[in-house]
Amino acid sequence: MRTPLIVGMSLICASNVMAQVYDIPGAAPSIDRWFYPFAGNGTEVQAPTFAALLQAGFDDRDSQMLLAFATSPTVPTNRGARRYVVQSARVRLWVSADLRFAYDPSWDSVATSFAEADPTREPDADVGKPVEIFAAGWRGGWHPMNFAENGPFANGPSFPPQEGIRNAYAANLDASGNATDVSRHVRQRFEATPLSVGTCALPPGTMVPAGTEFVFELDVSSPGAAAYLGQALNQGRVAFIVSTLHPAAGGPGGGQGDPNYPAFYTKENPLSPVLGFTPRLEMSVLAYPSPDFNGSGGTPDDADVDAFFSAWSVGDESADFNLSGGTPDDADVDAFFTAWALGE
Ligand SMILES: [Ca+2]
Ligand SMILES: [Ca+2]
Ligand SMILES: [Ca+2]
Ligand SMILES: [Ca+2]
Known part of the structure; x- marks a missing residue:
């Protein structure tokens, strides 16, 4: 026998x-989506990020960019969320709109975005607003594995506009990797904690030209980020939100007047493959063996x-x-x- x-x-x-480090050398996203109530279906050639600060009916972080990357099959799935240790992770994006915002390489307190007349408003110590990348949180029954690039912005109608209904949102993480929506954190008056602030090669305060590369070196060491990334790798797809607090010019919800906020190339932009401007993820992951040692699935x-x-x-x-x-x-x-x- x-x-x-x-x-x-x-x-x-x-x-x-065998014990192994898995490297994702530069994956293109499966989703790069302008996540905004009045945006299209995921085929936009750029994704703007702007704010509708304290405007009723709109999230403060009104226009976000949803990114999702397949980590499987490069990194094997189902080892158990605690069995993955991300050693490094970075996202790269390229600015698609010319000279519209000043480069701010550091985090700004929410108090710098309070209303001018608010006595608790704090002066912004450096020019501009940072470009931040967050963990993505989900509502409405959606999650990274079932959401398609043309998935619904909200499960109900987006008009008239409503706050707090977006199906994917920029999130703070607790120590277990659970998400809290930060899209309205200016009016709700709490700090938002990104996974990274984007940096580029320009001097701080410089107006950013089109084609500038922004690098987001993710904080992979905090317990919340480690748990969030472990859960994502266990399933095979990781999702992020890029967001900024640049107020949009024009009326409520933005979109009118001279834009003064960032926008980034998407994979659908015809220039992205030519110029190398497709968003990308680089990640190095140590995957420990699973206690489901016979690979049968289910509880060990x-x-x-x-x-x-x-x-x-x-x-x-x-x-x-x-x-x-x-x-x-x-x-x-x-x-x-x-x-x-x-x-x-
Ligand atoms: Ca040993
Ligand atoms: Ca897209
Ligand atoms: Ca600033
Ligand atoms: Ca088993």
Whole structure:
């Protein structure tokens, strides 16, 4: 009866490939969407970001850019959200509109965006507003895996305009990676915490020309970001929102007058492939083995313990559960049972 044993071992190896760092060298987005009540269906050639500060009926962060990137199959899925450690992650975007905003490389407090007459308003210490990237939060039954690039801005009508209805939103994260909508944080008077403030090669305060590259080096070390990214990698798609608090010129909701806010190339822009301006994600991920050791899916159970010890007892590298290298030892048993008891 050797054959079943061989089959069993191959399953073990298939579900627990050796300790590995996976690199996403520069993925194009599956979604780059101007996320705005009156925008189109995801095929726009640029995505503007602007604010409708304190304007009833509109979110403060009125016009956002939704980005989603497939991380699978480059990074294997279903190891369990806690089994991924993102070592680095950055997003690159290119400015599509010429000389419309000044470069601000640092975070600004929400109090700098309060009304002029508000006694709690704080002066902005540096010229301009930062370009920020946030985790994406979701409502209306949507999530990164079921939302298409032409998915609905809101589940109900977008007109007349309403606050707080967008299906994807710029989010703060708690320590478990849970999202809170920051789209109205100016009127709700709390700070928004992006994953990164975009930087470029210009001196601070400079008006930004079209074609300027913005790099967002994501904070991957905070517990909330680590949890958020782990959940995304476990499923196979990660989503972000790019947002700024540049007030739109013109009437409520923006869109009139001379624009003074950023806009970014999308993958649909005919110039993006020519000039290399397609948005991209670069990510390096350490993926630990899963306590679902036999790859059966579902909650790890006794069969996974058996499968682990079958590999461990013969010194198989798949049982190096803590990725320390060398022959699997007692520390790997501890690491396995710690993950097994957590159910992931
Ligand atoms: Ca698009
Ligand atoms: Ca500023
Ligand atoms: Ca299993
Ligand atoms: Ca080890």
